[in-house]
Amino acid sequence: MHAPSPIKRRPSRQIHVGSVAVGGDAPIAVQSMTNTNTLDVDATVAQIQQLEKAGADIVRVSVPDMDAAESFGKIKLRVDVPLVADIHFDYKIALRVAELGVDCLRINPGNIGREDRVRAVVSAARDHGIPIRIGVNAGSLEKDLQKKYGEPTPAALVESAMRHIDYLDRLDFQEFKVSVKASDVFMAVAAYRDLATRIEQPLHLGITEAGGLRSGTVKSSIGLGMLLMDGIGDTIRVSLAADPVEEIKVGFDMLKSLRLRAKGINFIACPSCSRQNFDVISTMNQLEERLEDVMTPLDVSVIGCVVNGPGEAKETDIGLTGGSPANLVYIDGKPASKLRNDNLVDDLEQLIREKIRQKQQQQDDMIARSV
Ligand code: SF4
Incomplete structure (x- = not known):
């Protein structure tokens, strides 16, 4: 019965993570990440199903090595919700999960290494219609940026993101979304506000390593709340040191408070x-x-x-x-x-x-x- 939200969302390009649209006029997607061992297919499937039941639009799964990639393929066959594979550095894992039906690759192109490897990942993404999420994190900034800025800053986060984006731009690949997460609310908010003016792609919001259930909820609500009020954000993940199902519940409560989504x-x-x-x-x-x-x-x-x-x-x-x-x-x-x-x-x-x-x-x- 309440009036629609007065928030005017930042116009963004729409991408698709499996069947879920992210950006443009799509509802802000709520996501979480499994914390089971990806090699334990049954446990991971069970957790994904719990997240799906709680309303998760998208679920991310860590894929640290090739064995995990094979498990990922088995998991993918047993769940309906779109899955993002979280990959660091090893481009071969990205190529394998692309064959196994992944819906989105979280990998930073600048960390893959040689240009031919970046090209191979982008080609696989293009061929399979898979978007990429660039995920910059204040805790793992490139060494030269740490040296240049002395410590993580909003400008350092944005510079890192723009570098990764540049790799994709050069290959004319536009199907991506970006996050610039920090555990410090001020830093994350300033970085996202800056990035929002520079690119047209959707933004994935998060306050990383926010804390336990109560403290993390408060920190995430303040940080994400400020950005969402500005109209920034196309998908959110509330990072809590708690059962991931809580992340989905908190995410929806945030969006409900701002009348950006109605569920339940x-x-x-x-x-x-x-x-x-x-x-x-x-x-x-x-x-x-x-x-x-x-x-x-x-x-x-x-x-x-x-x-x-x-x-x-x-x-x-x-x-x-x-x-x-x-x-x-x-x-x-x-x-x-x-x-x-x-x-x-x-x-x-x-x-x-x-x-x-x-x-x-x-x-x-x-x-x-x-x-
Ligand atoms: S807080 Fe007390 S006074 Fe206020 S509505 Fe509830 S019962 Fe009534």
Whole structure:
């Protein structure tokens, strides 16, 4: 029910990572990376499937050697979500995963070495319709740039990125996206802002090595939030020292907060206080857990009393306002029914699922009418 996002996105060239469009007017893609051993095909497939279930648009997998490349091929056959192979230095791995159906190569052309090897990788990418992600990281800047700048700086990150881009430009290869990550929010934001003015390709945003679940979420939200507010960013990865599924959840929550993407339930809840007429925190926790499977966008407010309840409920699809002897439920902003505290979570879940069913039906009807 909320208005569309006021953010004006930076125009960018659109590329495709498998079936997922990145850049242009495509929704900002949310991605994560596996942290299993790529040689363990079953474990890696299981983690990719969990990420896919959480809504991941793209998943990256490390491919450190040729054995891992062969595993990658087996993994690729067993999952649906597009896969990016993360490769450093060894061009032969890139050539092999290109044959095995990779959807995007994360490799820095300047690190491949001889020009004929760069040409071979770019030809393979072109032949198989695979884009490349140039990934510059403040922790692994080229030695001469470290010497020139003394320490990682935004200008050093951008200079490094432009060097890698130059390799692709010379081979007239334009199907790429770029990241300039740093663990320092100021450095990453300044580098991305500069890079955004220099190239037309999509940007992959990330604050690298951001930290654990809480600290990394805060750091990533500030850094990526500033860039997304500027309209910069076509795909995001929240780097957390945590279960990668959390990276997907945080990524979507970020985009939902900025109204850049809608997926699943957007909850609005008060922090609760002594005025609450039901246990807001416990209700919220239970609802979030029970409704994790929902992909249909829906705004739901859960507010403990009439101070803010009716106001928030007017802006949501379903709104609960605490009251005594019963709580008031709003549907589409209008008072609809009353719910007592016994069975509150069960009753609310039922109402929310019914609303989702109706929304899906409306969407199906619209599609049927337009065919
Ligand atoms: S909405 Fe009511 S219950 Fe919730 S924090 Fe405000 S005053 Fe307290």
